[in-house]
Amino acid sequence: xxxxxxxxxxxxxxxxxxxxxxxxxxxxxxxxxxxxxxxxxxxxxxxxxxxxxxxxxxxxxxxxxxxxxxxxxxxxxxxxxxxxxxxxxxxxxxxxxxxxxxxxxxxxxxxxxxxxxxxxxxxxxxxxxxxxxxxxxxxxxxxxxxxxxxxxxxxxxxxxxxxxxxxxxxxxxxxxxxxxxxxx
Amino acid sequence: xxxxxxxxxxxxxxxxxxxxxxxxxxxxxxxxxxxxxxxxxxxxxxxxxxxxxxxxxxxxxxxxxxxxxxxxxxxxxxxxxxxxxxxxxxxxxxxxxxxxxxxxxxxxxxxxxxxxxxxxxxxxxxxxxxxxxxxxxxxxxxxxxxxxxxxxxxxxxxxxxxxxxxxxxxxxxxxxxxxxxxxx
Numbered sequence: 501x502x503x504x505x506x507x508x509x510x511x512x513x514x515x516x517x518x519x520x521x522x523x524x525x526x527x528x529x530x531x532x533x534x535x536x537x538x539x540x541x542x543x544x545x546x547x548x549x550x551x552x553x554x555x556x557x558x559x560x561x562x563x564x565x566x567x568x569x570x571x572x573x574x575x576x577x578x579x580x581x582x583x584x585x586x587x588x589x590x591x592x593x594x595x596x597x598x599x600x601x602x603x604x605x606x607x608x609x610x611x612x613x614x615x616x617x618x619x620x621x622x623x624x625x626x627x628x629x630x631x632x633x634x635x636x637x638x639x640x641x642x643x644x645x646x647x648x649x650x651x652x653x654x655x656x657x658x659x660x661x662x663x664x665x666x667x668x669x670x671x672x673x674x675x676x677x678x679x680x681x682x683x684x
Numbered sequence: 685x686x687x688x689x690x691x692x693x694x695x696x697x698x699x700x701x702x703x704x705x706x707x708x709x710x711x712x713x714x715x716x717x718x719x720x721x722x723x724x725x726x727x728x729x730x731x732x733x734x735x736x737x738x739x740x741x742x743x744x745x746x747x748x749x750x751x752x753x754x755x756x757x758x759x760x761x762x763x764x765x766x767x768x769x770x771x772x773x774x775x776x777x778x779x780x781x782x783x784x785x786x787x788x789x790x791x792x793x794x795x796x797x798x799x800x801x802x803x804x805x806x807x808x809x810x811x812x813x814x815x816x817x818x819x820x821x822x823x824x825x826x827x828x829x830x831x832x833x834x835x836x837x838x839x840x841x842x843x844x845x846x847x848x849x850x851x852x853x854x855x856x857x858x859x860x861x862x863x864x865x866x867x868x
Contacts, residue, residue: 524764526837527790534792540830568699575695583688594793602694603687610685618693621685625693629701637701644694645702655780655787684685 503566510558517558518551525567529574535647536578536595537585546581550574575645594647601668602644605676608684621684628678632671639664640671757781758853761788762842767849778854782825785850789843791834798867799826802851805860820860823851829866 501520509517529550533543550573563569582595629637635657642648642656653664758769772784782797801824825847834843848859 522837527834530833531790531792534794538794540794540833544833563699565699565702568702571702572695576692579691579695599687599691602690605690606685606687608685618689621689621693622696625690626696626698626701629697641697641702644691645697649793652787652793655783679685679690 503563506566507558507562510555511562518555521551521554521566521570525570528567529570532571532574532646533578535649536575536582538593542581542585543578546574546578549577553577571646575647594649598644598647601672604672605679607676607680620682624679624682624684625675628675631674631678636667636671639667643668758850759784759788760846760849760853761785762838762840762846765840765842767842767846769849769853778851781850781854782847785847789846791831791843794828794830795834796828797825798828799824799865801825802855802857802859820858821855823848823859823862824865825862826865826867829868831864832866835864 501524506517506520506524509520526547529547530543533546534540537543537546550570553573554570557573561569579595586596629640632640639653639657642653643650648656650661650664650668653659654661657664659667757772759772760767760769770788772788778800779797782800786795803822803824805820805822838844844862844864848862852859
């Protein structure tokens with residue numbers, strides 16, 4: 501079923517929207533959740549919570565790319581679960597590695613106090629992504645949005661491990677400089 | 685800004701920038717229709733002796749297959765209600781082939797390949813009193829039990845069909861049937 505047809509089911513409050521979403525994007529959402537959580541039960545729960553969130557969001561939202569819309573929800577839910585599970589200690593796994601890498605981009609550590617500041621940060625990161633080449637953007641999104649392992653990224657793009665690692669290092673450095681210039 | 689703020693902000697990047705990641709890169713569908721008879725003859729000439737050599741290599745009833753030079757093959761993946769294919773190039777054995785299939789079908793790292801066996805489907809030729817391969821092979825794949833969850837969601841059996849076709853493309857022999865074995 502096409503995305504627009506599934507979204508129409510949501511708008512008409514037709515519960516088959518969930519079934520159709522599950523058929524088309526269930527594996528995709530599960531993969532995102534599992535990369536973050538490394539746990540089957542929590543990942544399944546995240547996917548089910550994603551469907552519920554989508555049910556409550558559509559309407560009023562009418563996402564143009566349903567998969568990406570769902571992927572963002574799953575990522576957010578899974579990361580929140582990960583944080584709850586690792587409140588005491590960061591632990592291991594891909595999510596911990598990604599956080600360690602992104603730590604390099606933080607020049608001035610401090611809490612963001614207002615919703616406006618968080619929105620400004622989102623806007624800054626979006627603009628940063630648009631400065632990247634197509635390949636850089638794909639690699640950045642693979643690693644820091646989808647939390648894919650370096651090994652997966654090597655295979656997806658047919659790059660060597662050293663190439664992916666050095667590319668990610670340069671991207672983090674670019675992001676650090678960009679954020680610093682924007683006052684973060 | 686904390687690293688958690690940055691991680692959250694990355695989760696809100698523009699959907700247009702993620703569309704590039706969402707679509708499978710370098711998708712090259714093999715379109716056999718419209719290829720001229722000269723091109724078809726050339727391909728037949730190219731692959732015929734190679735298939736004969738592979739058949740001789742696979743005379744054993746059961747092999748743990750580890751080909752050496754198969755660098756270019758088709759990875760099949762579930763695409764809605766049918767299968768699509770995607771050209772891949774790797775410099776490795778069946779583990780990398782399986783990884784490519786896994787990656788293309790959105791299967792996460794929780795699924796690990798434990799064993800991979802191709803077995804010739806021998807038949808007894810009563811005229812000559814000897815066992816000869818029926819021309820096809822039986823595939824037996826041992827994976828971690830997490831994969832059973834993916835199979836439960838795959839009501840049309842596309843994942844299994846995709847792997848059979850991928851292995852057939854990779855090895856160069858027909859794969860008639862397969863069995864999944866789950867282990868911890």
